[in-house]
Amino acid sequence: MRSLFALVSFAYLVASSGAFAETRVFIIANQADGYGVDQCLAKGDKCGAQVARTYCQSRDFARASSYRRVDPDEITGSVPKTGANCSHGHCDEYVAITCQR
Template sequence: MRSLPALLCCAFIVAASSASAETRVFIIANQADGYGVDQCLAKGDTCGAHAARSYCQSRDFAQASSYRRVDPDEITGSVPKSGANCSHGHCDEYVAITCQR
């Protein structure tokens, strides 16, 4: 029976430590830079992992847990409607990078 309190204590510590982890999603403009990093991030390819991690670390987060292209309709209130930022067939795209501490 002594192991039950120890088990409950361990479960509480694990739950408390996972609750303290901070996660934040950053929405950034995906601008073609000629290096292909923008496509790696937008497609979620493994080649974008370093760029996503660097972005998170530059904002004092430890790692990037995910990154993907975001449709402007998914972003409420901060991005003009589709077509508003299109010029000469080029429209702005956005990437969501999820960072964790």
């Protein structure tokens, strides 16, 4: 009985310490918005931090731990390499935002 109590106590301690914090990576199209936000995210510049944080918070995550440009080859699944509506020349650019609870 004592070992069961110790095991339950340990499990509670580990769970409450954040060892099981949820992390999720969102892949979004890096579309030019006219404000330069797309470049802030793609280059990982400081100016993209607020945008990444807001994106995560809008999905009920506490913070953005990273954001960066992603090549379409890094993404599993079907991502079009070229698009018929590519007038601005950045149709193949995507950004990964890593959010944590």
